[in-house]
Amino acid sequence: MAFYKKAQMKVNGKWYPKSVLVVSPATTEQVAKRIAAESTVSPADVQAVLIALGGVLGDFMAQGRSVKLDGIGSFYFTAVTTKNGVDKPEDVNATLIRGIRVRFLPETRYRGAGKGRVSTRGLSDVNIDWEEWKGDEKASKGKKEKEKEHTEP
Structure with a gap:
């Protein structure tokens, strides 16, 4: 079950559901x-791999891959x-680079051909039942956690 709340956008004054x-x-x-539970690998082995994954991803991406x-x-x-850029190529x-971001694109799978071709995105191509959140977000998240919400109007 995924939750949304009603949120008004400051830019246009319109209301949208916000996850x-x-x-x-x-x-x-x-x-x-x-x-x-869904494989033949032990929880300890899976956890060891997941912990190593971040460093390995970072190393490959630092190589420009x-x-x-x-x-x-x-x-x-x-x-x-930098926001201003420069006038001449x-x-x-590299001094204009202030930081890095990690970008993620979910896997895309294609079915069919021609005009009937359909694409589906991994991770986001799941059935989600949305329900309006009526509770107190901040209490359920903890005092120190920032509110993490995403809007897709």
Whole structure:
């Protein structure tokens, strides 16, 4: 069950459903136990792999490569640059890069051909039952956690 709340956008004054995270994130241990239950690998082995995954992804991406994980999608770095830019191409250099972002594209699968071709995205191509959230988000998230919400008008 996924939850949404009613949110008014400041830009246009219109109302939209806004997804709400109401429970703490799934932990590495919980994910490892679930994967182990659906495979022949022990929870400890799965957890060890998941813990190593972040560093391995970072190393490959630092080499200028993207990383594609079957059934999940692709991860890659993008540069965060200064807002003003420069006037001439010869003035472009690495000092304009202020940081990096990790980007993610869910895996896309295609069925059919021609005009009947249909694409589906991994991870997001699931049946979700949406229900309006009536509870107190902040209490359920904890005092120190920031509100993490996503809007797709």
